[in-house]
Amino acid sequence: MSNLKGKLERLENSEVLSDDLFTRVGTAGLSSEQKNQPSITYWADVWRRFRKNKMALLGLIILTLVVLTIILGPIISGKDYQYMDSSVKKLGPNSQYWFGTDDMGRDLFTRVCVGGRISILIGFCCTFVMFIIGSSLGTIAGLKGGWVDNLIMRVCEFIGNLPYLIIVVILAVVMGRSVFSLVFAMSLTSWVGTTRMVRGQVLQIRQQDFIQAATALGADPKRIILRHLLPNTLGIIMVTITMSVPGFIFGEAFLSYIGLGIRPPQTSWGALASAGQQRLMFYPHELFFPCLMLVITILAFHLIGDGLSDALDPKLRK
Amino acid sequence: MSAQRIIDIKNLTVSFNTYTGTLQAVRGIDLHLKQGEVLAIVGESGCGKTVTAKAVMRLLPTPQAVIGNDSEITFAGKNLLSFTESEMAKIRGKEISMIFQDPMTSLNPTMKIGEQIAESLIIHQNQSRQQANSQALAMLELVKIPNARRRLKQYPFEFSGGMRQRVMIAIALACNPKVLIADEPTTALDVTIQVQIMNLIKDLQQKLNQGIILITHDLGVVASVADRVVVMYAGKIVEEGTVDEIFYQPKHPYTFALLKSIPKLNTNNQEKLYSLAGTPPELINPPLGCPFAARCEFGMKVCRVKYPVIVNFTDSHQGYCWLYHEKADRTGLPVQFLQGVESSAQ
Amino acid sequence: MPNKEVLLQVKNLKKYFKVGRKEILKAVDDVSFDIYRGETLGLVGESGCGKTTCGKTVLGLYDATGGEVLFDGTNIHQLNTREKKEFTKRAQIIFQDPYSSLNQRMTVGDIIGEGIDIHRLYRGQERQDKIYELLDTVGLNPGHIFRFPHEFSGGQRQRIGIARALAVEPDFIVCDEPISALDVSVQAQIVNLLTELQETKGLAYLFIAHDLSMIKYISDRVGVMYLGTLVEFTRSDQLYKKPLHPYTKALLSAIPIPDPIVERRKETIPIEGEIASPINPEPGCRFASRCELAQEICRNKPPLREVADQHLVACHMVR
Numbered sequence: 001m002s003n004l005k006g007k008l009e010r011l012e013n014s015e016v017l018s019d020d021l022f023t024r025v026g027t028a029g030l031s032s033e034q035k036n037q038p039s040i041t042y043w044a045d046v047w048r049r050f051r052k053n054k055m056a057l058l059g060l061i062i063l064t065l066v067v068l069t070i071i072l073g074p075i076i077s078g079k080d081y082q083y084m085d086s087s088v089k090k091l092g093p094n095s096q097y098w099f100g101t102d103d104m105g106r107d108l109f110t111r112v113c114v115g116g117r118i119s120i121l122i123g124f125c126c127t128f129v130m131f132i133i134g135s136s137l138g139t140i141a142g143l144k145g146g147w148v149d150n151l152i153m154r155v156c157e158f159i160g161n162l163p164y165l166i167i168v169v170i171l172a173v174v175m176g177r178s179v180f181s182l183v184f185a186m187s188l189t190s191w192v193g194t195t196r197m198v199r200g201q202v203l204q205i206r207q208q209d210f211i212q213a214a215t216a217l218g219a220d221p222k223r224i225i226l227r228h229l230l231p232n233t234l235g236i237i238m239v240t241i242t243m244s245v246p247g248f249i250f251g252e253a254f255l256s257y258i259g260l261g262i263r264p265p266q267t268s269w270g271a272l273a274s275a276g277q278q279r280l281m282f283y284p285h286e287l288f289f290p291c292l293m294l295v296i297t298i299l300a301f302h303l304i305g306d307g308l309s310d311a312l313d314p315k316l317r318k
Numbered sequence: 319m320s321a322q323r324i325i326d327i328k329n330l331t332v333s334f335n336t337y338t339g340t341l342q343a344v345r346g347i348d349l350h351l352k353q354g355e356v357l358a359i360v361g362e363s364g365c366g367k368t369v370t371a372k373a374v375m376r377l378l379p380t381p382q383a384v385i386g387n388d389s390e391i392t393f394a395g396k397n398l399l400s401f402t403e404s405e406m407a408k409i410r411g412k413e414i415s416m417i418f419q420d421p422m423t424s425l426n427p428t429m430k431i432g433e434q435i436a437e438s439l440i441i442h443q444n445q446s447r448q449q450a451n452s453q454a455l456a457m458l459e460l461v462k463i464p465n466a467r468r469r470l471k472q473y474p475f476e477f478s479g480g481m482r483q484r485v486m487i488a489i490a491l492a493c494n495p496k497v498l499i500a501d502e503p504t505t506a507l508d509v510t511i512q513v514q515i516m517n518l519i520k521d522l523q524q525k526l527n528q529g530i531i532l533i534t535h536d537l538g539v540v541a542s543v544a545d546r547v548v549v550m551y552a553g554k555i556v557e558e559g560t561v562d563e564i565f566y567q568p569k570h571p572y573t574f575a576l577l578k579s580i581p582k583l584n585t586n587n588q589e590k591l592y593s594l595a596g597t598p599p600e601l602i603n604p605p606l607g608c609p610f611a612a613r614c615e616f617g618m619k620v621c622r623v624k625y626p627v628i629v630n631f632t633d634s635h636q637g638y639c640w641l642y643h644e645k646a647d648r649t650g651l652p653v654q655f656l657q658g659v660e661s662s663a664q
Numbered sequence: 665m666p667n668k669e670v671l672l673q674v675k676n677l678k679k680y681f682k683v684g685r686k687e688i689l690k691a692v693d694d695v696s697f698d699i700y701r702g703e704t705l706g707l708v709g710e711s712g713c714g715k716t717t718c719g720k721t722v723l724g725l726y727d728a729t730g731g732e733v734l735f736d737g738t739n740i741h742q743l744n745t746r747e748k749k750e751f752t753k754r755a756q757i758i759f760q761d762p763y764s765s766l767n768q769r770m771t772v773g774d775i776i777g778e779g780i781d782i783h784r785l786y787r788g789q790e791r792q793d794k795i796y797e798l799l800d801t802v803g804l805n806p807g808h809i810f811r812f813p814h815e816f817s818g819g820q821r822q823r824i825g826i827a828r829a830l831a832v833e834p835d836f837i838v839c840d841e842p843i844s845a846l847d848v849s850v851q852a853q854i855v856n857l858l859t860e861l862q863e864t865k866g867l868a869y870l871f872i873a874h875d876l877s878m879i880k881y882i883s884d885r886v887g888v889m890y891l892g893t894l895v896e897f898t899r900s901d902q903l904y905k906k907p908l909h910p911y912t913k914a915l916l917s918a919i920p921i922p923d924p925i926v927e928r929r930k931e932t933i934p935i936e937g938e939i940a941s942p943i944n945p946e947p948g949c950r951f952a953s954r955c956e957l958a959q960e961i962c963r964n965k966p967p968l969r970e971v972a973d974q975h976l977v978a979c980h981m982v983r
Contacts, residue, residue, distance in 0.1 A: 510915060537922035538927075542924075562925075565923060576849060580877070581855075583919070591852040591881070595853070
């Protein structure tokens with residue numbers, strides 16, 4: 001290592017570099033600070049990833065079609081869901097009655113649409129109640145801690161352990177069978193899981209420095225909840241919501257199927273399926289169509305929920 | 319000095335497919351490791367140093383990571399990149415071992431320490447359980463864990479961070495590998511523990527004569543253990559040389575800035591720290607020319623449009639910089655840059 | 665030289681956490697020091713020594729178990745809600761982790777403006793102008809105001825955190841390892857920014873770090889912490905020239921110096937073993953179990969006493 005000689009390797013190709021190229025420019029005019037990506041909000045980013053997910057998009061399209069059908073269906077078919085035409089009892093699907101008719105001669109397509117409205121309405125109502133109760137109790141429990149947290153969690157355990165069916169049966173007896181009592185009965189027990197989840201989220205986020213930074217800036221609890229905690233839990237709450245709706249729709253269907261749900265003449269997918277099941281051997285279409293709608297709706301919600309949770313996963317963010 | 323090269327990397331490129339595009343993590347590097355030397359790879363986070371190490375171990379996630387077709391990693395005369403997964407499994411842990419930054423997550427929490435050390439001995443050296451157990455005890459004693467006999471029967475949670483890193487070293491060295499890759503082995507540890515671990519690695523290396531690739535961002539650690547240093551920036555090697563050449567005669571403006579920006583214990587409080595403006599470039603669309611050009615105070619027009627050619631300062635000291643071209647403007651360059659260069663460039 | 669007017673006084677501060685039925689984690693145990701206006705006080709120690717807890721207790725982010733923190737003469741742990749809010753305008757904090765310290769869902773402008781909004785300092789256009797001014801102060805581009813934290817690098821995020829703290833125009837900032845998560849070349853940028861701000865705004869810093877060379881560079885005086893207690897406290901040049909406590913000596917010798925020749929010649933003072941658990945610590949000197957000089961007397965807690973001009977040490981063996 002004795003000969004400290006700086007040897008310049010000649011440029012192998014004959015390309016001549018002009019003198020001008022060697023004028024010094026320093027750091028002027030060039031900055032690597034700028035990130036090359038355009039500014040996008042968190043939700044725009046989520047939507048961008050969601051759109052890339054083919055299955056999730058398919059779910060969204062199916063759901064839109066289902067909703068459009070149940071809203072516009074009766075108008076298009078021009079029939080009344082309660083109107084009985086004794087001349088067309090128990091028809092199979094045909095050009096006039098697309099899904100066929102039932103044993104009293106009512107148009108099954110119209111009934112599936114109207115029943116779907118009730119089913120989906122119940123799904124959304126229950127989810128809404130669950131979300132309101134669950135997220136507020138969860139936030140309080142996670143934020144306050146101590147005995148408040150203890151009390152809320154014990155109540156959760158108590159309610160979570162009550163046999164669901166017995167409550168529904170008792171409520172159905174006491175309050176009568178109506179959409180309202182169904183929503184009430186199903187929401188009564190459902191918020192437990194949401195409370196636990198939101199509490200967990202709040203406990204986790206509460207540890208993060210930005211909450212402490214807000215406290216150090218003098219922010220009051222209201223501001224911390226509204227500006228910091230909620231926006232950061234919203235993603236996971238949205239996934240739970242989309243995943244819960246099908247659960248409630250299915251729950252309603254189940255209760256109606258065993259005769260604890262909607263009372264005639266109102267109807268729902270569960271009630272229709274229950275009626276269709278009795279004549280399954282001879283007129284399978286009466287069971288098939290309500291079930292088909294039920295299944296594709298639930299599938300759509302699950303696809304959307306999966307897509308959302310992938311799109312929201314911050315680990316994939318880059 | 320002329321020990322043979324045990325690892326020879328030629329034109330290694332690694333890219334990752336991400337949502338926003340192809341991230342070129344390592345962009346064509348050549349480097350080698352000789353028998354019995356400590357080679358330090360230094361650079362900032364995201365410069366590609368860990369990716370390089372993982373490429374040698376073939377531990378990069380597939381299919382996200384793509385290694386270039388004409389890349390070569392030669393170990394003992396064979397190209398590791400052409401090995402099958404099962405051939406590679408025979409190399410890992412036996413011929414080339416790796417220790418990681420986080421000693422908390424690299425041990426299996428449900429297995430006793432002794433079993434974890436013995437495992438690789440049983441797999442790679444066909445030892446009986448008894449042989450392996452006694453060897454495991456010897457290894458724990460080698461890495462200076464007190465009460466080794468009792469410690470063998472304990473689980474990882476009963477060990478502190480520094481002790482776990484010792485266990486990791488014991489596991490890595492159990493089969494007496496030819497190469498040890500240490501990826502930021504002391505970053506998660508406190509300084510007083512860091513000294514213990516670095517001294518241990520140094521002692522063992524002298525005893526067992528392995529080649530060590532040490533990946534770190536801590537220049538103090540580099541100064542204390544390395545023989546040779548490779549400086550990486552934005553997926554490229556910018557300078558390479560012996561530890562003295564790099565610390566006392568840095569030739570690349572990035573190496574120079576890196577060394578100057580850390581305060582020494584004798585730095586005067588009143589002086590401003592030398593600081594580099596800006597941050598390293600994004601590797602999704604890396605710049606055409608020298609990646610450091612945008613932050614280089616001596617940067618010239620050519621730096622932004624053409625990647626510099628290699629400059630051999632000595633047999634062991636190379637760099638990639640346009641400042642050493644005969645037409646370059648050398649006014650105001652730090653003295654270190656010109657030492658040994660001026661005379662011959664004329 | 666900063667004028668020696670005491671801004672903050674910490675007296676026998678204790679912060680204990682209950683971790684089990686009978687187990688008490690003594691994170692900060694009887695620590696006293698004071699900070700002058702416009703000075704930087706460094707607090708060093710290894711992980712788990714209680715330096716961060718100490719910093720946060722000083723700001724009232726944790727309630728103190730015992731002792732008091734006097735800011736301009738008033739005990740900040742005995743303030744009512746309104747007074748506490750006033751206090752937050754004068755004392756701020758910068759965090760270690762540039763990722764978790766910024767709310768991902770807020771724009772940079774809103775993050776920086778949060779203090780302004782909470783204290784209703786400015787409204788409308790004035791607020792906007794103030795945010796632009798702050799962005800400029802910390803070396804960010806005004807165009808960044810509507811961007812989100814995830815679009816920035818670690819160093820830039822740390823600048824945003826600094827701007828957020830500066831927005832309320834404090835006198836005192838706790839810097840909780842503000843550079844340890846950053847790359848070397850970016851660390852110098854942030855340290856230079858902090859020292860510049862100190863010069864222009866007369867800020868006092870409590871600078872917490874484990875990196876001794878950086879602490880030495882930035883601080884006027886330094887306190888060395890070990891397991892919740894202050895073992896040595898003096899001017900920073902004094903500490904490096906003439907460390908007295910055996911732990912400080914070992915710590916100083918353990919820092920690897922980026923100079924190969926110095927490293928080859930260096931003798932490190934080895935300290936065996938690792939830091940003990942701060943849960944139910946034994947009485948007496950906390951360092952005794954790892955200390956070469958330990959004697960019978962070390963079973964009693966050594967007081968922090970002044971052995972030379974402005975040089976305080978808690979060790980029985982130092983004369």
